Amino acid sequence: MGAPDLTELAASFQGRLLTDAADTAPFLVDWRGRYSGLALAVAQPDTTEDVAAVVRWCAAQRVPIVPQGGNTGLSGGGTPDASGTALLLSLARLNRVRAVDPVNNSLTVEAGCVLANVQQAARDAGRLFPLSLGAQGSCTIGGNLATNAGGTQVLRYGNSRELCLGLEVVTASGEIWNGLRALRKDNTGYDLRDLYIGSEGTLGVITAATLKLFPLPAAQMTAFAAVSSPDDALRLLALAQQQLGAALTAFELISDFCIELVERHFPELRRPLAGHSPYYVLLESSDSDGEAQATERFEGLLGEALAGEDAPGRPTAAPCITDAVLASSLAQARSLWAIREHITMAQMAEGKNIKHDISVPISSIPAFLEQVDAELERRFPGVRVVNFGHLGDGNLHYNVSPPDWGTAGHPPTDLQALQPDINRVVHDAVIEFNGSISAEHGLGQLRRDEAARYKSPVEMALMRSVKQALDPLGIMNPGKVLG
Numbered sequence: 194m195g196a197p198d199l200t201e202l203a204a205s206f207q208g209r210l211l212t213d214a215a216d217t218a219p220f221l222v223d224w225r226g227r228y229s230g231l232a233l234a235v236a237q238p239d240t241t242e243d244v245a246a247v248v249r250w251c252a253a254q255r256v257p258i259v260p261q262g263g264n265t266g267l268s269g270g271g272t273p274d275a276s277g278t279a280l281l282l283s284l285a286r287l288n289r290v291r292a293v294d295p296v297n298n299s300l301t302v303e304a305g306c307v308l309a310n311v312q313q314a315a316r317d318a319g320r321l322f323p324l325s326l327g328a329q330g331s332c333t334i335g336g337n338l339a340t341n342a343g344g345t346q347v348l349r350y351g352n353s354r355e356l357c358l359g360l361e362v363v364t365a366s367g368e369i370w371n372g373l374r375a376l377r378k379d380n381t382g383y384d385l386r387d388l389y390i391g392s393e394g395t396l397g398v399i400t401a402a403t404l405k406l407f408p409l410p411a412a413q414m415t416a417f418a419a420v421s422s423p424d425d426a427l428r429l430l431a432l433a434q435q436q437l438g439a440a441l442t443a444f445e446l447i448s449d450f451c452i453e454l455v456e457r458h459f460p461e462l463r464r465p466l467a468g469h470s471p472y473y474v475l476l477e478s479s480d481s482d483g484e485a486q487a488t489e490r491f492e493g494l495l496g497e498a499l500a501g502e503d504a505p506g507r508p509t510a511a512p513c514i515t516d517a518v519l520a521s522s523l524a525q526a527r528s529l530w531a532i533r534e535h536i537t538m539a540q541m542a543e544g545k546n547i548k549h550d551i552s553v554p555i556s557s558i559p560a561f562l563e564q565v566d567a568e569l570e571r572r573f574p575g576v577r578v579v580n581f582g583h584l585g586d587g588n589l590h591y592n593v594s595p596p597d598w599g600t601a602g603h604p605p606t607d608l609q610a611l612q613p614d615i616n617r618v619v620h621d622a623v624i625e626f627n628g629s630i631s632a633e634h635g636l637g638q639l640r641r642d643e644a645a646r647y648k649s650p651v652e653m654a655l656m657r658s659v660k661q662a663l664d665p666l667g668i669m670n671p672g673k674v675l676g
């Protein structure tokens with residue numbers, strides 16, 4: 194059978210169809226430049242009906258479909274393979290805000306809406322849409338839901354899954370399922386919404402979503418604190434949870450090496466505290482009380498952490514922080530967050546590294562780090578760990594860089610060759626600590642085979658049954674999530 198006739202496809206929907214290599218090129222390589230592929234064409238439909246027409250054409254022709262939103266995914270899920278037989282389906286033009294309901298605290302948007310625009314639409318209605326991550330200026334809500342993205346506010350508001358009330362989906366056969374229910378309660382059978390969320394485009398195409406909104410916080414406090422160890426960071430977390438309760442919205446761990454990288458590649462972002470500490474915590478609270486009360490509570494927390502009290506009047510053996518700065522303006526808070534958000538870019542600027550997106554029970558983090566740091570140093574002397582992440586969720590980006598960066602005359606380490614062994618050390622330990630090898634970035638093609646090794650045969654068989662039931666032709670993003 195020859196290549197399918199694209200003129201027929203072009204006629205079947207109203208959007209754009211790109212076929213020139215120069216036009217399609219940006220869609221065929223992932224954000225990190227790690228994966229690249231080829232495609233028959235890039236289809237850019239404007240409406241859900243057009244998405245359905247494209248999918249029906251693909252199903253009839255048995256053409257694989259690779260959905261793509263903002264192409265910021267970190268697991269290669271939105272990149273086609275090298276065969277050139279797949280159609281890349283970009284949802285970027287499906288980007289309208291359909292409805293806002295401030296009384297129901299809900300917002301319905303199309304899948305291609307950029308996350309920052311979704312946040313703005315909520316703000317325009319006097320509400321908060323709390324999903325927040327470094328790629329928010331480019332990633333789309335469809336991609337966020339397809340990967341069940343986490344980000345920096347999970348501690349208080351949950352992952353993308355918890356922020357979604359309903360979905361509209363084009364199924365693998367090209368039918369439209371309107372599940373845009375703006376309900377907090379709906380126990381009417383299997384939860385199809387939850388099946389599509391996190392399925393990374395392998396079961397169907399998300400075309401719109403109804404999202405949960407929250408009251409805008411009256412006051413937000415941000416601080417950057419130095420801690421001597423992950424253990425002390427956890428003591429600070431416990432204290433902050435006790436003192437701030439649900440107002441604690443973010444709790445990020447950052448190693449000193451991360452700060453060094455940001456300083457080196459983004460010198461305009463200055464180190465917030467003098468001197469060096471092995472680790473830092475960036476913490477944030479969002480209060481419904483006024484500014485004065487929020488400041489008092491937050492200053493009280495930092496004071497107790499510095500003085501070494503578990504609770505007012507109950508001294509502990511040692512303070513859990515050694516220094517701290519509390520942002521005194523929105524601009525200062527933004528510059529503290531900018532440091533956190535530039536770590537990934539600084540790492541990229543420095544050179545290749547091996548990324549891990551792991552989670553373990555929060556209480557196990559110090560033991561996990563002690564074991565894996567030591568094992569990596571024993572097996573691969575001098576490797577450097579770029580460790581940061583959402584400590585409050587037990588999720589760390591435990592990335593590994595070669596030992597020889599910046600060492601003149603040192604032969605470069607073949608990181609690619611070391612990757613399987615380094616992954617094995619890190620991920621075997623993750624499983625030993627009852628964790629996950631992909632906390633928030635999904636499996637895509639990056640973690641597909643490792644997940645198959647670590648998951649039980651029962652779990653893999655159930656996942657294959659779901660895939661077979663919802664995509665019997667196997668055209669939805671083949672080779673991603675499942676082999």
Ligand SMILES: Cc1cc2nc3c(=O)[nH]c(=O)nc-3n(C[C@H](O)[C@H](O)[C@H](O)COP(=O)(O)OP(=O)(O)OC[C@H]3O[C@@H](n4cnc5c(N)ncnc54)[C@H](O)[C@@H]3O)c2cc1C
Pocket residue numbers: 224259260261262263264265266267269270271284304325326327328331332333334335336337338339340341342343344345393394395397398399400537538633634637670673
């Ligand atoms: C600087 C930076 C920081 C990041 N920080 C975080 C973070 O803190 N937390 C986090 O979780 N992630 C983070 N990410 C990863 C990434 O931004 C998220 O995975 C995001 O949700 C991807 O959205 P996207 O629109 O770019 O999706 P894409 O990259 O285009 O696609 C991702 C996957 O979803 C599928 N997909 C996309 N749209 C649809 C759709 N409409 N229907 C069905 N399937 C679809 C694709 O096929 C692919 O498998 C970060 C990335 C960068 C570059």
